Amino acid sequence: MIRFYYYHVVYVGLMNIMMLVPALLISHRFSGGVSAIPLAIAAGTLIAYLTSSCFQRFPGLGLPEIFDRFLPRWLACFLNGIGIVIWATGGIIVLYSYSNTIGLFFNPETSPYINLTIMAIACIWAASRCSRSVQFTNEMLLILSTPMIFWILLKAMLSPWLDWDAIWIVANQVTKPPSAISFYAATFVFSGAMNATLFNRLTKPGYKLRYRWIIPLIGTMFLLVSFFVPIGFHGTQAVGNYLYIWSVTTDCLIMKYGFIQRVLYLFLLLYTLLSLLFVMNTWHTAMEFFKACFRRYPPATDQPRVPAVNWYVCIALAAITFAYAYFTNDLRNRILSEIWLVSRFFIEVILTALLLLFVYMDRRSKQRRRAPPKSSGNPASKATGS
Amino acid sequence: MLKEVRDQLGNPDDLITETMDNGYTKMEFCFFPGMCDINQVKDGILVPFSYRFDPDEFRRMLHADLGFIRADKPEEWSGLLLKGFVLLQYEGETFAFGAIRKMQTKPxxxxxxxxxxxxxxxxxxxxxxxxxxxxxxxxxxxxxxxxxxxxxxxxxxxxxxxxxxxxxxxxxxxxxxxxxxxxxxxxxxxxxxxxxxxxxxxxxxxxxxxxxxxxxxxxxxxxxxxxxxxxxxxxxxxxxxVRFFDFLSAMDDYYEPFWMSRFLIVLRYIAMLLTLTLPALYISVVSYNPEVFRVQLAFTIDGSRAAVPYPSFIEVLIMLFMIEALIEASIRLPRFVGSTAATVGGLILGQAAQQAALVSSIMIIVTSVVAISNFVIPNSTFSYFIRVLKYLFVAVSIFSGLIGVVVTLFMLIVYLCNMRSFGEPYFALFINEKKKKNKRNPAHQKAG
Incomplete structure (x- = not known):
């Protein structure tokens, strides 16, 4: 079942475009954005490796259960609360910016709330399913959409209109000292590994996460492509003018022989699926974290009959999205997404530290439990200790 | 016995109840001639009882022959008769003789x-x-x-x-x-x-x-x-x-060469997707996002719609109604009339509707693709479901165009992934845990 872990890595990596990561990096392209990239790759990989190794020690347990095991109840609930906020906000930002993108490029005449409504309904529906169904959906949608997305990326990289000189000029800025915010934003590409917080519940005892070298490979590729390809198309200066930079970039591509001439539309349709997938996962995680705060809702990963509380939580999240959409605009959304990217990084670091602590505590308690039988030879404690 | 049976069944006219006497002894005997094979009754009971009667042999036959079952409980009698057994009472013992008339003898x-x-x-x-x-x-x-x-x-x-x-x-x-x-x-x-x-x-x-x-x-x-x-x-x-994929597999997939069967499977999935989404895509492209298509194609579609006086979704609903009615008619009608219906319907759907400017010519192509693609699905129940589901897509596309179709597709996938067939996932790929389990236990592989 380790493949499900990598699905999270892949789609979160692809979603950096909707989290406005490239726009942020590009705005710092002459002030340390480039040198932040290798640093982010190193840091992101490190965090991903550490967290995944830690989660391997707790097979079948999600983060809330691990909290419950090692921390007092109030602290566990507090940490769950942070989890809810960070995950739910991620979903809300993506939902808002994507429905806005749709409004800009697809249905400019319809009210933005209609687009938001359709997508929010789909997200409520999808996020309220059980974890196992969500995982199956991840797999299905990624298998359906990634081949085309990779094809678009490849087409962009091989396009004759891609100006390698511009890329070279920006790449030479690597000597500038890295900017902090670019660094935080760029680590987002590796955030998919963090989704194990909830989906670790579905792992079986004794699972081993092999092929972890895929994480830096995928992350590096996505980061470089999403940063340099727009620069190659728009030039070093004009590239700073756009917020939804990748939508504009794919609009530079033409399919000569297809029904659809402008790659933009294909790209947007595929990213609709991916954005919904992202929101589904974030909201689902937030929902499960919320449920974990109450003893009434024990973790159930395979539950085709949806309990009512799932609906309520997801509808509440959708309502917050509408409120957010009412009070915000593109610029404010950009600021919020920057804040989110930064705080997400720090929470990831804290989480990694906590997990390392938990692993240490787990080991200690195991050693302690293992120690007494040697002296007393009590068979009952031996059974629990092993 | 006979009286009890008659009472239980309300004395139906098609029940034969006889007390037979071959000169030596008597036997009570009853059955539904319509449900029994009369030749078996003759060979199994009447001949040994009448022409070749030997009391010892007859008794031995009743007790030893597999065809005779002891039926001593009076409350079982009517049930046995209704299943096509012959009941007989001989020397105070009751037996049921299975002489059920079989209509089918070969597959x-x-x-x-x-x-x-x-x-x-x-x-x-x-x-x-x-x-x-x-x-x-x-x-x-x-x-x-x-x-x-x-x-x-x-x-x-x-x-x-x-x-x-x-x-x-x-x-x-x-x-x-x-x-x-x-x-x-x-x-x-x-x-x-x-x-x-x-x-x-x-x-x-x-x-x-x-x-x-x-x-x-x-x-x-x-x-x-x-x-x-x-x-x-x-x-x-x-x-x-079963899983989703079982409905799209024909047995020929297992019998044909590898590449051929893969090709057919891919064809089926494409056909399913087409029949599901094509009418909806037509509506959304015509009414919402004509710019998605390349200019020439958008012009062709719009040109063919020039004479059509109403919005695209009415056109789609008309044509879909016609084709559904045609399919339904040709299934239910007797075979001789059925072909006539198809011809008439084909004429109307094909030329006339377009020339009368009721629908565009592109719509006719869409309709036929939808219908033909639907027939590609090998399982008839499943193809019914797809046929109905297509209207969901049409409904969404009327209100929100292309994005609505994609979002509905997403929801459909979520729906499928959330389904379980008797506790097992319905729409999940690579579920091979079972196979591994079987491999671990070689006894499982031997069977079959």
Whole structure:
């Protein structure tokens, strides 16, 4: 079942475009954005490796259960609360910016709330399913959409209109000292590994996460492509003018022989699926974290009959999205997404530290439990200790 | 005995009740001539009793012959008679003689699930013959066969549960049994009815039970550890638990060369996607996002719509109504009239509607692609579901165009992923945990 872990890595990596990561990096392209990239790759990989190794020690347990095991109840609930906020906000930002993108490029005449409504309904529906169904959906949608997305990326990289000189000029800025915010934003590409917080519940005892070298490979590729390809198309200066930079970039591509001439539309349709997938996962995680705060809702990963509380939580999240959409605009959304990217990084670091602590505590308690039988030879404690 | 039987059954006119006397002794004797094979009755009872009567031999025959069952309980008598047994009372003992008239003696040819190179025989409406077909194809000692008998079922439909004892998942089997127990309808006539009664949610959008008429498909699924339910009097058997992909596989996929079958499978999936989304895509492209298509194509579509006086969704609904009516008519009509209907319908759908500027010519192509693609789906139940589901897409596209279609597709995938067929995931790829389990235990691989 380790493949499900990598699905999270892949789609979160692809979603950096909707989290406005490239726009942020590009705005710092002459002030340390480039040198932040290798640093982010190193840091992101490190965090991903550490967290995944830690989660391997707790097979079948999600983060809330691990909290419950090692921390007092109030602290566990507090940490769950942070989890809810960070995950739910991620979903809300993506939902808002994507429905806005749709409004800009697809249905400019319809009210933005209609687009938001359709997508929010789909997200409520999808996020309220059980974890196992969500995982199956991840797999299905990624298998359906990634081949085309990779094809678009490849087409962009091989396009004759891609100006390698511009890329070279920006790449030479690597000597500038890295900017902090670019660094935080760029680590987002590796955030998919963090989704194990909830989906670790579905792992079986004794699972081993092999092929972890895929994480830096995928992350590096996505980061470089999403940063340099727009620069190659728009030039070093004009590239700073756009917020939804990748939508504009794919609009530079033409399919000569297809029904659809402008790659933009294909790209947007595929990213609709991916954005919904992202929101589904974030909201689902937030929902499960919320449920974990109450003893009434024990973790159930395979539950085709949806309990009512799932609906309520997801509808509440959708309502917050509408409120957010009412009070915000593109610029404010950009600021919020920057804040989110930064705080997400720090929470990831804290989480990694906590997990390392938990692993240490787990080991200690195991050693302690293992120690007494040697002296007393009590068979009952031996059974629990092993 | 005769009086009791007559009382129990309300003295029907088609029941023969006789007290026979061959000069030496007497025998009470009753049966429904319509339900019994009269030749068997003659050879089995009448000849030994009359022309070649030997009291010792006759008694020995009654006690030793497999065809005679002791039936001492008066409350069983009417049930046995109704199943086609002959009841006789000789020297104070009552026996039932099985002389049930069998309509079928050989397997039917396949009618619904045709195959080019596979076996051509299908199930019949006789359960014993069907069981023979499965036993022949799945000649394994691990085949488990269970009666499922319920007393309150008026038609006394015999229901049988088959599975491979080594491969079946015990929790699934338990679930199937309990679902079968919950069925409380007292008259089950067809396999499809049982499917409906066993699927918990009645408003489900996809079937979770595969209905098939092919013994080879049944044997293959038994080998995969699936459970089979057979119903007497039905040409179809039920397979469960199944997955989405089982509905899109024809048996020929297993018999044809690798690349050919892969090609056909891909073709089927494309056809399914087309029949599901094409009308919706037409509406959204014409009414919402003409700029998505390349300019030339957008112009062609719009040009062909120039004379059509109403919005695209009305056009689509008209044409879809026509094609659905045509399909329905050609299925239900007698075969001779059916071809006429198809010709007339084809003419109307093809030329006339377009020339009368009721619909655009592109719409006619869309309609025919939808109809033909729908026929590509090998399972008829599944193709019904797809046929209906297409209207959901149409409805969404009327209100929100292309994005709505994609979002609906997403929701459909979520829906499918959330479905379970008897506890097993319905729409998940690479579920090979079972196979691994079997590999670990080599005894499982041997069977079948």
């Amino acid at each position: 039917d040819p396949t009618q619904v699930e045709a195959s080019l190179q596979g076996p051509q025989s299908a199930y019949t409406e006789d359960l014993d013959l069907n069981l023979n077909l499965i036993r022949t194809l799945y000649n394994s000692k691990s085949l488990g066969v269970e009666w499922h008998e319920k007393n309150d079922i008026a038609s006394q439909s015999r229901i049988m549960l088959l599975y491979d004892r080594d491969k079946v998942d015990p929790t699934t089997l338990k679930e199937v049994r309990s679902r079968l127990d919950e069925v409380d309808k007292n008259l089950i006539l067809a396999a499809g009815q049982l499917v409906k009664l066993m699927s918990h949610k009645r408003h489900r959008m996809f079937p979770v039970i595969l209905v098939t008429e092919r013994p080879d498909r049944t044997a293959m699924h038994l080998n995969k550890g699936k459970i089979v339910i057979m119903l007497d009097g039905s040409r179809f058997v039920l397979l469960m638990p």
